[in-house]
Amino acid sequence: MTDAKGVAHLTKNDFQKTLDEAAKMPVxxxxxxxxxxxxxxxxxxxxxxGVEYDGKAVIAKVNVDEQNQLAAEHxxxxxxxxxxxxxxxxxxxxxxxxxxxxxxxxxxxxxxxEN
Numbered sequence: 001m002t003d004a005k006g007v008a009h010l011t012k013n014d015f016q017k018t019l020d021e022a023a024k025m026p027v028x029x030x031x032x033x034x035x036x037x038x039x040x041x042x043x044x045x046x047x048x049x050g051v052e053y054d055g056k057a058v059i060a061k062v063n064v065d066e067q068n069q070l071a072a073e074h075x076x077x078x079x080x081x082x083x084x085x086x087x088x089x090x091x092x093x094x095x096x097x098x099x100x101x102x103x104x105x106x107x108x109x110x111x112x113x114e115n
Contacts, residue, residue, distance in 0.1 A: 006050035008060040012070045018058060019088045026110035027058040027085040028103065031076045033065050038097040039080045045100045049107070057107050084110045 010018055010029065019027055030046045032039035050059040064071040064079055074083060074090075084092040084106045091113060092106045 005047040006054045006059060007047055008058060010060050010062050010070075011067055015062070015070055016088075018060060019085050022058045022085075024087060025057055026091075026107050027060060028053075028107055029083050029085065030059075030061045031064050031071055031074070031079055031081045031083070032061060033063065033079055036079050041097050042080050042082075042103075045103060048100070049103060053107060057111070082106065086110050086113065 008014075008018060028046075028049065030039075030042060032042065046059060046061060049057075053059055062070055064076060074081075076083075078095050080095075080097060082094045082098065082103060083090055091110050094102055094106060098106075
């Protein structure tokens, strides 16, 4: 399900499909929890990226409390953890709040890797 800001909210049922459909486009996934302070700092930035990268990258969120199996499958031990996937493969990971510049750099690095 994608919200009005262009951010997909993924579950175990659509996570892999989202990665597959993105093909060569980077998929940035924010693994978060509602109660997590640093996650709350990241939330508006993730929403901004959803708008700014619409059509160029997929910006998504996974609630680790609701999707703990998915978090475990991807080795998420601390939150926020932001992972970038290209062609279904992890290409970058940041643990903790990286700020907008950090997340933008992750997306740009993934895009540059595909050119």
